[in-house]
Structures are given as structure tokens and as C-alpha cells.
Amino acid sequence: MKKSLFKKIAFATSILSCSAFATSVSAQSITVQSGDSLWKLAQKHDVSTQELIEANNLSSNTLHIGQSLTIPSNMYTVQPGDSLWKVSQRFNTSIQAIKRENQLSSNVLHVGQDLSVPEQAGTPSTYHVQYGDTLWIISQKFDVSIQNIMDWNDLSSTQLYPGQTLNLKNHQNHLATNMIETAKQYMGTPYVWGGDYPSQGFDCSGFLQYVFGKHDVEIPRTVATIYQEGTFVSKPERGDLVFFETYKPGASHAGIYLGNGKFVHASSSKGVTVSSMSNVYWEPRYLGAKSYY
Numbered sequence: 001m002k003k004s005l006f007k008k009i010a011f012a013t014s015i016l017s018c019s020a021f022a023t024s025v026s027a028q029s030i031t032v033q034s035g036d037s038l039w040k041l042a043q044k045h046d047v048s049t050q051e052l053i054e055a056n057n058l059s060s061n062t063l064h065i066g067q068s069l070t071i072p073s074n075m076y077t078v079q080p081g082d083s084l085w086k087v088s089q090r091f092n093t094s095i096q097a098i099k100r101e102n103q104l105s106s107n108v109l110h111v112g113q114d115l116s117v118p119e120q121a122g123t124p125s126t127y128h129v130q131y132g133d134t135l136w137i138i139s140q141k142f143d144v145s146i147q148n149i150m151d152w153n154d155l156s157s158t159q160l161y162p163g164q165t166l167n168l169k170n171h172q173n174h175l176a177t178n179m180i181e182t183a184k185q186y187m188g189t190p191y192v193w194g195g196d197y198p199s200q201g202f203d204c205s206g207f208l209q210y211v212f213g214k215h216d217v218e219i220p221r222t223v224a225t226i227y228q229e230g231t232f233v234s235k236p237e238r239g240d241l242v243f244f245e246t247y248k249p250g251a252s253h254a255g256i257y258l259g260n261g262k263f264v265h266a267s268s269s270k271g272v273t274v275s276s277m278s279n280v281y282w283e284p285r286y287l288g289a290k291s292y293y
Contacts, residue, residue: 032067039277039286043235045071049288051234061245061284083109096143129164142168175215175293176239183211183256183264189272196221204253207266208241211256217293227251230290241292242277244285251287 030041038049038061052058055070063069098104127138135146135158149155152167160166192201196210205223212219220226227243227250236242236257243251255265261277275282 030069030071032063032065032069034065036063036065037061037283037286038063039283041069041071049286060249061286063284083107096140127166127168129160129162129166131162133160133162134158135160138166138168144168175217176237179211179215179217179239180256180258180264182214183207183272184274186211186272187264187274189266191266191268191271195266202266202272204255204266204268207272208254208256212292219292223251223254226254227287227290230292233289233291236289237291239291239293240289242289243287244282245287246285253285257289 030045032041038052038058042049042052049061052069052071053061099107127142129138135149138144139146139149146158149166149168150158186198186202186207189198189207190201191203193203194206195201195203196206198210202210205221205226208226209219209221220229223243226241230241233240238257238259240257241254242257242263244253245251246253253265255263255275257263258274262274263277264272264274267273267275277283277286
């Protein structure tokens with residue numbers, strides 16, 4: 001599960017007439033120390049490398065000792081028309097979670113009000129239906145929509161039965177585990193430029209496309225085009241793709257994140273192998289991570 005993060009939303013007491021988006025109102029400035037990298041600073045300050053790059057207008061991942069960097073803040077000013085639903089969608093959480101966190105008795109928000117917004121809290125994978133349960137009661141209890149519960153359990157009606165087991169999460173975690181197991185089956189497969197099949201060898205994007213394809217997840221053929229798609233994530237989870245800037249500007253290498261700072265990829269020198277994100281070669285070249293399912 002993603003680590004629970006808490007973010008503050010400051011509703012402006014005055015509104016800028018021409019602004020269409022939320023704007024940052026505060027930020028922290030730090031000085032780069034010996035041994036720092038974008039990856040380390042992103043992990044330390046709970047932001048993404050991409051956010052650091054954009055906040056500081058960086059053209060590369062290279063940092064210099066003594067360099068001043070702005071750490072983007074989670075404080076921002078929002079425009080009129082915000083609602084709990086809009087806020088929940090922005091931060092990938094639920095209305096109920098926001099109301100609980102802020103002890104709100106209604107859905108009404110006021111300009112100037114400060115909200116603490118948690119990301120989606122941990123939810124058990126399954127739930128056994130109890131007497132008196134309804135889909136609405138379960139959805140409220142676990143901050144999961146009724147539609148998701150129905151979709152994840154192939155329910156054709158809202159009728160439940162005591163003792164019935166319901167999935168409260170989608171298949172993502174299961175899919176990530178299976179995908180990683182598939183990827184590891186090809187450990188040692190040689191690197192071949194343009195290769196996209198085990199018998200001929202893999203290049204990095206051919207390996208990714210082959211593994212994802214084995215699980216009916218379609219991704220483009222080149223790293224650059226893969227990077228253009230997917231959903232950006234501030235911190236990678238198992239099964240996400242991690243991207244690196246290697247022999248040319250922009251995303252030019254990628255692998256599947258395994259957790260614990262490791263990723264599996266088709267290396268030009270070692271073939272399909274597992275490497276550490278904190279490796280002296282990979283760490284300074286890390287661009288970010290994306291999810292594709």
C-alpha cells in the first residue's frame with residue numbers, strides 16, 4: 001500500500017481573478033550537500049523527482065554541492081467552486097476520509113477553511129459480509145465506492161448474503177505480483193538491441209512490453225513513448241515502471257519496480273537483471289515512476 005501522507009489545503013481568502021489553477025503559497029529552500037541526489041532528496045522530503053525538477057527548472061538530474069533547491073510545498077490556494085468531491089478526486093482519497101480527518105459534520109466548505117487531506121487509508125483486501133450489511137454500509141466503512149465493490153466482485157445486484165466474501169481492492173496488487181514473477185523468469189536473458197522475445201534476447205523496452213503483454217497490459221514499444229503514457233506516481237510501488245535518463249536526454253531506460261529500492265530490467269551489460277535504485281550509476285539518472293494498470 002502507499003504510505004499514508006497528509007496534505008494541507010488552504011482555501012484562499014482572496015481570489016486572483018485570472019488564475020485557473022491552484023498556486024503554491026509556500027516552499028522550503030535547502031542547500032545540496034555532499035552525497036545528495038534528486039532521488040535521495042525526493043525520498044527525504046516526500047516529493048517526487050519530477051516535482052523537484054519542475055520546481056527548480058532543472059534541465060538534468062545533476063546536482064552540485066552548495067546548490068540551492070526549492071522543495072515544493074503541499075500548501076496551495078484553490079479557486080471558488082471547490083467541493084469535498086473535487087478535493088477528494090484531486091488527492092485520490094474519499095469524501096468520508098476527509099470528513100473524518102477534519103471532523104466535519106457536513107459537506108459544506110468555506111473559503112479560508114484549512115483541510116487536512118489524507119491519501120486513501122489502508123483497506124483490507126477482503127471482507128466477510130455480516131448480518132445487516134449492505135453495499136452502502138460497507139462502502140462507507142472502507143471508503144470504497146459501491147460501483148467498485150460490484151465491479152471487483154462481478155455482482156449483478158446489490159443483494160448480499162451473510163458470510164459472503166467480498167474483494168475490497170482491485171486486482172492491481174495481484175497483477176503486480178504475477179508480473180514480477182514473470183519478469184524474474186527471464187533473469188539472465190541476454191541483451192539484444194531491438195530484441196522483444198526470450199529466444200532472441202531483449203532490449204529494455206522489448207522486455208517490458210513482453211512481460212506486460214503476458215498479462216494483457218498493452219504498453220508502447222519504446223521507452224520514450226512508454227514514458228509519455230501511464231499515470232505519474234510520486235513514489236513507485238511494486239509493478240510500477242521506473243525511468244532513467246542514460247545515453248540521451250529524457251527517458252531512455254526503464255525497468256519494473258520490485259519494492260525495497262530494487263528493479264528488474266534488461267541491462268545492456270548484464271541482460272535481464274535486478275539492480276538497486278541507489279546504485280551509483282542509476283540513482284543520479286532516475287527520472288520518475290509511472291503506473292500502467
